[in-house]
Amino acid sequence: MNHTTTTGRAQSLLLLLALAAAAAGCETRASASTAAETNGPKARVETAEVREQPMPRSIALTGTLRGDRETDLAANAVGRVVETFVERGAEVKKGDLLARLDVRAAALSAAEAQANAALTRAQEETAKRECERYGALLESGAISRVEHDRIADQCRSAPLSVAAASARARAAAQSVGDGQIRAPFDGVVAERFVDVGEYVRQDSRVVALVSKGAPRLRFTVPEASLAAVKTGGALTFTVPAYPGRSFAGTVRWIGAAVREATRDLVAEAEVQDPDGALRAGMFASVALATAEAPTPVVPRPAIVPRDGRAHLFAVVDHRIEERVVQTGVEKGDAVAVLRGVRAGEAIVINPSEALQNGQAVE
Numbered sequence: 001m002n003h004t005t006t007t008g009r010a011q012s013l014l015l016l017l018a019l020a021a022a023a024a025g026c027e028t029r030a031s032a033s034t035a036a037e038t039n040g041p042k043a044r045v046e047t048a049e050v051r052e053q054p055m056p057r058s059i060a061l062t063g064t065l066r067g068d069r070e071t072d073l074a075a076n077a078v079g080r081v082v083e084t085f086v087e088r089g090a091e092v093k094k095g096d097l098l099a100r101l102d103v104r105a106a107a108l109s110a111a112e113a114q115a116n117a118a119l120t121r122a123q124e125e126t127a128k129r130e131c132e133r134y135g136a137l138l139e140s141g142a143i144s145r146v147e148h149d150r151i152a153d154q155c156r157s158a159p160l161s162v163a164a165a166s167a168r169a170r171a172a173a174q175s176v177g178d179g180q181i182r183a184p185f186d187g188v189v190a191e192r193f194v195d196v197g198e199y200v201r202q203d204s205r206v207v208a209l210v211s212k213g214a215p216r217l218r219f220t221v222p223e224a225s226l227a228a229v230k231t232g233g234a235l236t237f238t239v240p241a242y243p244g245r246s247f248a249g250t251v252r253w254i255g256a257a258v259r260e261a262t263r264d265l266v267a268e269a270e271v272q273d274p275d276g277a278l279r280a281g282m283f284a285s286v287a288l289a290t291a292e293a294p295t296p297v298v299p300r301p302a303i304v305p306r307d308g309r310a311h312l313f314a315v316v317d318h319r320i321e322e323r324v325v326q327t328g329v330e331k332g333d334a335v336a337v338l339r340g341v342r343a344g345e346a347i348v349i350n351p352s353e354a355l356q357n358g359q360a361v362e
Contacts, residue, residue: 042360045348047315050296052343055336056289056329059228063219063237065271067210067280069185072193075200077101077178086207088192092183099194099206103179110172117165124158131155187211190280210280214273217249219286220264228290229254229267236329237271237284244305246330248272251288287329296343297334301350303327313348314341315361320348322357 079101086098130151138148191208194200217237221229233251249269258265271278303325304311314321325340341347348355 042362043320043352043355044362045313045315045320045355046350047346048299048302048349050298050337050341050343050345050347052294053297053334054292055295055297055331055334056234057291057293057295058235058287058289058329059225061219061221061286061288063217063284063286065215065239065278065280065282065284066218066268067187067215068213069187069211070190070209070280071184072205072208073098073181073184074202075101075178075181075194075204075206076202077103077106077175077181078201079103079106079179079199081194081196081198081200084192084194084196086189086192088189090189091212092187092189092209094183094185096183097180098183098189099181101179101181101200103176106172106175106179110169110176113165113169113172117162117169120158120161120165124162127151127155127158181206183209185209185211214271215278215280217269217271217284217286218266219269219284219288220262220266221288223258223263223265226258226265228288229265234289234329235269235286236289237286239278239282239284240308241279241282242277243308244303244310246327247278248330289329295328295336295338296341297331297336298341298347299349300330300333300335302347303335304351312337312341313351313355315346315348318361320355320357320359320361 081099082102083100084098085096085100086092092098131154134143134148134151137143138145187209188211189207190210193205193207200206217235229251231251231254235249235251236246237249238246249271251267251269253268255266298312302312304313310325310327312323312325314323323340326338328336328338330336
């Protein structure tokens with residue numbers, strides 16, 4: 001009985017020693033792995049400290065980009081389209097021919113009106129001579145005053161008939177000219193609404209034309225925020241087509257009245273578009289500057305746009321920490337960061353694509 005107990009205790013002791021050895025081995029391997037990770041290749045990065053400076057605060061609004069000049073050009077004539085000269089996206093100069101209508105009927109009407117105008121001018125000349133002759137007859141006593149006055153009335157009405165006939169001739173000629181539909185200003189064709197064979201009236205749309213150059217930003221301001229919008233005020237905005245990129249503008253035109261249906265005010269801003277990236281009709285998320293307040297800022301090269309959001313890389317305990325941040329307005333090379341970093345933290349400038357979250361740095 002004592003021998004069996006002694007043997008069991010020996011086996012238990014051997015088992016405990018084996019477990020302890022295994023645990024020590026695992027700890028040794030984990031330590032080796034941690035050491036290998038710590039001693040692995042480190043990234044060499046350029047860093048800067050997040051600083052705090054006065055930056056404009058803003059209110060969030062929405063708007064739409066519009067051409068500085070836009071028009072849905074109407075035909076201003078009646079007829080069948082016989083020729084078109086532009087396509088969507090075509091650049092045109094003021095006076096360029098966009099479409100031509102069949103104006104043969106208008107041309108006949110114009111010829112008739114011109115003939116009538118010529119006839120009334122001839123009748124006016126005849127009336128002048130009659131007036132002169134009847135004046136001489138009146139002085140000689142050959143005719144009565146009543147007969148003379150009848151002819152004199154015809155002389156006075158003849159110039160009016162000439163003016164009316166000439167106006168009708170000009171209107172008919174204008175109808176012929178309107179059959180040549182031309183661009184009213186330099187611009188780009190946004191849309192063509194007609195094709196050869198279609199019949200148009202004076203109010204039929206032919207093309208939508210948008211002027212070249214930087215567009216305007218039209219946005220609405222809620223009634224409660226009217227005090228924030230002033231002529232000359234600064235704003236920034238983003239568009240879905242260019243995630244991570246911000247555009248600047250200046251408020252130039254402010255509506256005179258609040259719209260009753262929506263309780264807001266319409267305003268427009270001139271925008272900066274040096275590379276022609278913006279297009280009329282784009283939706284814009286607007287940040288209208290109100291007042292300045294101390295705000296954390298980072299250099300623009302520290303911001304990395306990814307999947308429609310702004311990222312940056314902070315350095316914490318000699319390791320990279322990737323963060324999603326909320327950016328605000330820009331001022332020079334500084335970008336306000338409303339959420340995601342604090343003043344005094346170190347962030348990476350011009351991070352490489354190979355930089356990863358958790359990577360050690362020198």
